Amino acid sequence: MLNYFNFKKRKNDYLLTNDFGNYCILSNDEFNELITSKSVTNEKKSAELEAKGFIYNCSKDEFILNFTQNIRNMKQYLLRPTSLHIFVVTTDCNGDCVYCQAKSHHSGCGKYMTEEIAKNAVNIAISSPCQSISFEFQGGEPLMNFDIIRYIVDYSSSISDKDISYNIVSNLTLLNDEMLEYIIAHNITLSTSLDGPAEVHNINRPFLHSNCGMYSVVNNKLNSLLEKNIHVGAIQTTTRFSLNKYRDIIDEYVMHNMDSIFVRPLTPLGMAADRWNEIGYTPEEFCSFYKNCIEYIISINKEGHFLSEGHARIFLRKILLQYDENYMDLRSPCGGGLGQLAYYSDGNIYTCDEARMLSEMGNNSFLVGNVFESNYNDIISSPACRAVCKASISEALPTCSQCVYQPYCGVCPVVNYASTQDLYEKTPANYRCRIYRGMLDTLFDLLADEETLKIFYSWIE
Numbered sequence: 001m002l003n004y005f006n007f008k009k010r011k012n013d014y015l016l017t018n019d020f021g022n023y024c025i026l027s028n029d030e031f032n033e034l035i036t037s038k039s040v041t042n043e044k045k046s047a048e049l050e051a052k053g054f055i056y057n058c059s060k061d062e063f064i065l066n067f068t069q070n071i072r073n074m075k076q077y078l079l080r081p082t083s084l085h086i087f088v089v090t091t092d093c094n095g096d097c098v099y100c101q102a103k104s105h106h107s108g109c110g111k112y113m114t115e116e117i118a119k120n121a122v123n124i125a126i127s128s129p130c131q132s133i134s135f136e137f138q139g140g141e142p143l144m145n146f147d148i149i150r151y152i153v154d155y156s157s158s159i160s161d162k163d164i165s166y167n168i169v170s171n172l173t174l175l176n177d178e179m180l181e182y183i184i185a186h187n188i189t190l191s192t193s194l195d196g197p198a199e200v201h202n203i204n205r206p207f208l209h210s211n212c213g214m215y216s217v218v219n220n221k222l223n224s225l226l227e228k229n230i231h232v233g234a235i236q237t238t239t240r241f242s243l244n245k246y247r248d249i250i251d252e253y254v255m256h257n258m259d260s261i262f263v264r265p266l267t268p269l270g271m272a273a274d275r276w277n278e279i280g281y282t283p284e285e286f287c288s289f290y291k292n293c294i295e296y297i298i299s300i301n302k303e304g305h306f307l308s309e310g311h312a313r314i315f316l317r318k319i320l321l322q323y324d325e326n327y328m329d330l331r332s333p334c335g336g337g338l339g340q341l342a343y344y345s346d347g348n349i350y351t352c353d354e355a356r357m358l359s360e361m362g363n364n365s366f367l368v369g370n371v372f373e374s375n376y377n378d379i380i381s382s383p384a385c386r387a388v389c390k391a392s393i394s395e396a397l398p399t400c401s402q403c404v405y406q407p408y409c410g411v412c413p414v415v416n417y418a419s420t421q422d423l424y425e426k427t428p429a430n431y432r433c434r435i436y437r438g439m440l441d442t443l444f445d446l447l448a449d450e451e452t453l454k455i456f457y458s459w460i461e
Contacts (some may be wrong), residue, residue, distance in 0.1 A: 003056060005017060005018045006403060007403055007404055013028065014026045017407050019322075019407060020053050020322060022322065023444075028047060034055075039055060050311070074318070074323075083132065083339065084328065085133060085136070087113065088345050090145040091139065092139065093110065096246070097205045110139075113145060118151055124343075126162055126164075127375065133165075135201075136167045137152075137166070142169065143174040160404065167253065171218065175190075175221055177197070189233065193205065193236070194256070195237055197252050201213060201214065203239075234260075236249060239279040240278070243285060260310060263289075263310070268419060269357045269418055270360060287434070290442060294309060321381055333392040335352060336392065338380070344359070348364075349367070349371065349379060360390060365417060366388065366414055388414070397428070405440045408440060
């Protein structure tokens with residue numbers, strides 16, 4: 001018997017995937033045979049198809065029982081209540097990044113979270129039934145309100161026995177010894193942006209009211225932290241200025257002895273939307289850039305230097321291990337509300353980080369509560385939270401349900417709404433969709449090479 005699957009005709013073969021997260025490559029003849037005869041004569045390929053749940057020779061009930069655990073592995077995040085809690089401790093910032101999706105305010109003009117707001121936000125966050133939760137501090141530039149970060153860490157750790165991890169997302173330029181001492185003492189992790197060498201980073205991320213870019217300061221901070229054996233996670237945001245600099249960008253990460261780079265496309269929110277004609281690109285341009293990045297990273301690994309790519313790592317865990325690590329942007333339903341909440345500096349609560357970014361553009365459609373008026377149950381059962389969940393179940397969406405990459409991908413209703421004023425994307429191949437399809441095309445093409453496959457496994461095990 002044939003189980004349901006999606007497929008894609010490639011250059012010389014067919015790619016098949018199913019809801020268990022399994023994939024199989026068939027030749028043209030094998031695919032035609034499978035469709036017409038519901039089996040293939042090649043015994044090795046037939047055994048693979050059966051082992052991966054594309055065909056079965058038992059009762060339907062037995063088949064379902066055999067693959068129940070596979071579904072649980074792929075959807076394990078549905079059994080976990082809200083685990084990621086984002087605290088926007090200030091909208092103030094000392095930078096003027098060309099793609100700022102938060103549309104941060106100029107220094108001195110932003111909002112600052114107060115202790116009262118912070119206390120109420122923490123009380124809501126720890127009321128999530130999830131025992132292990134993450135607090136992420138964002139801005140603006142969160143170090144501009146470090147006192148509130150300190151307050152949230154001290155307060156939450158004093159009133160809760162939950163396993164709470166803390167992370168600061170910062171440009172690092174304001175990091176001083178006093179802050180660092182506290183960060184180390186409380187096991188707080190640091191994440192930053194490193195868009196590449198000076199000529200790229202400085203164009204993308206200048207200081208406010210200055211012709212000077214941030215690279216020199218960030219470079220010195222990273223070197224200093226490296227000397228102290230402090231690991232810093234980093235993401236790279238791709239603008240038009242990055243497209244022909246992929247080698248230089250990756251070399252920058254190698255120079256700083258980083259073991260991972262997260263190659264990130266622009267999201268059309270905030271300043272990125274306003275400046276799209278200046279800094280944006282087509283999905284095809286980004287996918288070409290991403291392919292170049294991945295191939296160069298693989299070559300670096302072959303030379304003995306370990307470096308993984310973040311998006312690839314997430315996708316490959318799903319593809320090769322049938323395990324979803326709960327990355328909010330690539331799950332079904334999405335992480336909005338169910339997986340994460342964002343507590344804004346003024347006390348408003350949004351379904352996710354993208355939703356609070358949309359609020360900076362004057363749209364509060366994804367507002368789910370306020371720290372002075374709402375409790376966790378009110379938030380989770382709010383109309384906006386329910387709508388986001390419903391609109392992001394990719395298995396039920398006409399534009400996604402029949403896509404071969406559906407088991408590995410995810411939908412963002414907030415970005416859809418920002419672009420089209422509709423939670424549901426009516427176009428089968430929008431910007432975000434074409435980017436993820438291109439990234440997955442690259443990874444599946446590379447999986448055919450045995451040496452590359454070994455490298456990929458080293459990234460995810």
